[in-house]
Amino acid sequence: MSAPVPVSLLVNGEPIEALVLPRLNLADFLRESLKLTGTHVGCEHGVCGACTVRIDGEIVRSCLMLAVQAEGASVETIEGLSDSGEIADLQAAFRERNALQCGYCTPGMLITAQDLLKHLPVPDRQAIREHLSGNYCRCTGYQAIVDAVEATAKMRGERPA
Amino acid sequence: MKAAAFAYARATSVVNALELLAAHGDKAKILSGGQSLMPAMNLRLISPDILVDIGGLAELRGITVSAGVLIVGALTRHVDLLKSPEIALHAPLLRNAVTHVAHPAIRNRGTIGGSLAHADPASELPACVVALDAMIVVRGSSGERRIGATEFFKGIYETALSPDELLVAIEMPVAGKSSTFFFQEYARRHGDYAVVGLAARAVVAAGRFTDLRLGFFAVGDRPLLAAAAGRLINASVTSALLSEAATALADELDPQEDQQATAAMRRHLATVLLRRCVAALLARPELEAGVTK
Numbered sequence: 001m002s003a004p005v006p007v008s009l010l011v012n013g014e015p016i017e018a019l020v021l022p023r024l025n026l027a028d029f030l031r032e033s034l035k036l037t038g039t040h041v042g043c044e045h046g047v048c049g050a051c052t053v054r055i056d057g058e059i060v061r062s063c064l065m066l067a068v069q070a071e072g073a074s075v076e077t078i079e080g081l082s083d084s085g086e087i088a089d090l091q092a093a094f095r096e097r098n099a100l101q102c103g104y105c106t107p108g109m110l111i112t113a114q115d116l117l118k119h120l121p122v123p124d125r126q127a128i129r130e131h132l133s134g135n136y137c138r139c140t141g142y143q144a145i146v147d148a149v150e151a152t153a154k155m156r157g158e159r160p161a
Numbered sequence: 162m163k164a165a166a167f168a169y170a171r172a173t174s175v176v177n178a179l180e181l182l183a184a185h186g187d188k189a190k191i192l193s194g195g196q197s198l199m200p201a202m203n204l205r206l207i208s209p210d211i212l213v214d215i216g217g218l219a220e221l222r223g224i225t226v227s228a229g230v231l232i233v234g235a236l237t238r239h240v241d242l243l244k245s246p247e248i249a250l251h252a253p254l255l256r257n258a259v260t261h262v263a264h265p266a267i268r269n270r271g272t273i274g275g276s277l278a279h280a281d282p283a284s285e286l287p288a289c290v291v292a293l294d295a296m297i298v299v300r301g302s303s304g305e306r307r308i309g310a311t312e313f314f315k316g317i318y319e320t321a322l323s324p325d326e327l328l329v330a331i332e333m334p335v336a337g338k339s340s341t342f343f344f345q346e347y348a349r350r351h352g353d354y355a356v357v358g359l360a361a362r363a364v365v366a367a368g369r370f371t372d373l374r375l376g377f378f379a380v381g382d383r384p385l386l387a388a389a390a391g392r393l394i395n396a397s398v399t400s401a402l403l404s405e406a407a408t409a410l411a412d413e414l415d416p417q418e419d420q421q422a423t424a425a426m427r428r429h430l431a432t433v434l435l436r437r438c439v440a441a442l443l444a445r446p447e448l449e450a451g452v453t454k
Contacts, residue, residue, distance in 0.1 A: 002166040022169035022212065025199070044162060045200035052266055058240070059266040064199040068169055069192075069216060115265065133352050134264025 009070045011036070012080030020067040027051040029067035030077055038078035038107045042136070049135030052108040053077050059115045078107035087114050090152045099148040101139035108135050113149045122153055164202035168211040172218060175300060178327055181213045183302050187324040189213050193236055196263070196271035197279040221274070221329060224248060233331045235274025240265075242273065251335040254293060254360055257344040258285040264352045274328045277313070280320045280383070285346070287314055288360040288384040292376030295333040301326035314383035339364045343438040346378075347430050349421065355379045356422045359434040363442045370394045375438070380416045380431055389413055393439065403439055403448055407432040 004019040011034060020029060025044075030036045030053070042048035044063045051062040054076040081087045087110055093099070100106045109132065116123055116131040123131070128149045129142070137145060172178035182189055190209035192198055193216060201207050215221065221236040224247045231251045233242075239259045242248050248256050255273075262268060262276075262285055276286040277297060290297070290310040297308045302325055313321050322328060336342075346358030357379050364372040373394050375387040389410040396402060416427035440449035 002168045005169055021166070023164045023166050025163070025203075028163070044203045046196065046263075046267060049264070049266065055269075058269045060270050061196075061266050063203065064195055064267075064270065066169070066192075066195070066199075066212075068171070069195070069214065071171070071217075112266065130351060131265060133350065134266055 005068045007068050007071050009072065010074040012076055012083070013074075018067070022066060022068055024067045025063050026053070026065045026067050026070055026075070027062035029070075030062060030075070033067075036077050036079050038082070040104055040107055042104070047134075047136070048105070049108040049112060050105055052111045052135065054081075054111060054115075059111055078111060081111060081114065089155060090114060090117075090148070093148040093152045093155075094145070097144045097148045097151065099140060099144040105135060105137045105139075109137065109145055113145075113152075116149070117153055117156065122157055123149075125150060162203055162205055164199070165205060165208040167202075167209055169214065170211060171214045175215075175218060175220060175327065175329065178213055178215050178218070179300060179302055179325065181211075182325045182327065185211050185213075189324075191215055191275075191278070191327065193275040194238060194270040194272040195275075196267050197275060197281065215327070226251060226335060229335055231333045231335050233273055233333070235328050235330055236272050237274075239268035239271045239273070239276075243268065252293060252333055253336070254289050254342040254344055254362060255286070257342065258289045258360055261285055261344075261346055261348070261352070261355070261358075273331060277331065278320060278322060278328045280314050280316075280318050282314075282317055282381060282383050283354045283358075283379040285344075285355070285358060285360065285378065288358060288376035288378035289344075290331060290333070290376075291384045291386050292360040292362045292374045293333045294362075294374060295331050297321075297328060298330040298332060299326045300329050305329075307332070311386050316382045319383075336362075337364070339366065341365060341442050343441055345434055345437060347434075354421070357416075357427050357430040357434065359431070359438055361438050361442070365442060368443065369397065370442070373442075375435070377414070377431055377434075380414045380427055382415075382417075385414065387413060387435075389435070398439060398443060398445075398448065400448060400450070403436060406439075407435055410435055 008017045030039045040050035042050035046061045046064045053062045128146050188210040192212045192214045221234045223234045225232045242259045295310045297313045343361040346355040360376040362374045373390040375390045377385045389406045392406045411428045416424045418424045
């Protein structure tokens with residue numbers, strides 16, 4: 001009964017066909033089957049945000065989604081966002097401000113921060129904190145992360161469109 | 162942890178989903194957004210034999226207004242409620258409530274039908290549909306039925322849904338121009354489980370409530386429509402009357418003690434929310450004064 005199910009999806013723009021067990025969550029599928037290990041697995045129940053990815057342009061928890069549910073979806077991981085250069089400035093701001101230490105939360109933080117900046121280009125610090133409130137960082141104390149997101153928003157605002 | 166093994170069926174229609182439920186009974190679980198089901202499965206709190214995935218059923222998604230009734234499809238996501246002009250106009254209470262539901266990544270997947278069927282006593286949307294006097298539309302092999310929101314919730318994670326029934330929509334009267342709303346909750350951190358919350362709908366005329374529905378959550382095993390509201394309807398609300406209502410409310414509640422709060426703390430916070438709610442809806446800030454007593 002719990003036989004493998006065929007699934008076809010786009011991952012970072014690349015078509016993928018696979019046979020997956022129903023119980024395999026999307027985070028493990030990305031990490032184990034596709035070796036895209038930038039998506040991290042922390043709490044496995046939707047609290048920590050380390051596994052955040054984009055599905056059809058919107059952020060979701062890949063630990064709370066089955067790989068079979070991604071049928072027909074376009075999945076973007078931190079590798080995709082990084083390789084395309086979409087978040088190069090945000091990554092640079094994180095580096096400059098030491099907005100990461102161990103780095104475990106960083107992929108999820110970057111994807112979530114980029115999501116905020118897409119929806120709200122000039123967020124105040126409160127809005128940044130609120131949007132990132134579903135992403136845990138156990139190293140930085142968050143101040144540097146908020147600084148980096150705020151600095152990126154400012155730089156993007158000053159850049160001619 | 163990871164979920165235990167299960168079989169998976171992608172429903173192709175509501176009829177197909179009902180056939181699958183009829184075949185598997187309570188061994189099956191419906192998967193919509195998965196934002197409550199997947200954590201419970203990953204934590205091995207539940208291990209269904211089969212998941213019936215209704216996520217692709219477009220017929221269950223969307224918000225429409227017809228003949229004075231706002232109809233919200235079960236698969237409508239929290240983020241859709243947040244962005245919908247119909248919700249902002251006709252049921253702003255839902256919009257206000259959703260901003261308190263978890264975090265953006267969860268709201269992008271979680272559905273209103275899933276939240277109601279899950280029936281967590283600490284969650285926001287069940288209390289909202291109680292306050293809004295909504296009807297829950299469910300379909301089973303023997304047809305469709307409508308269940309009043311106050312009858313729908315039966316206990317912690319328990320509802321009036323039979324194992325072979327599917328929640329398909331929520332129907333609410335559209336808010337008249339005279340309706341006003343209040344939503345507030347106490348949580349340790351924004352997006353966390355509420356310690357105590359209140360979703361309210363009122364009709365105020367000439368400084369009095371002609372209707373007042375107070376849906377409290379995280380104060381018992383299900384959302385509670387507070388009978389204490391009756392004391393404030395068609396009455397001149399004074400500080401003394403409000404104190405009486407607060408005492409009646411505290412007596413009416415049967416909150417649980419957990420790691421977040423004692424029962425006494427929940428009773429106290431519920432009365433604080435009552436005072437704030439009444440003061441806000443009547444635009445009489447002085448009524449909130451009893452808050453710190």
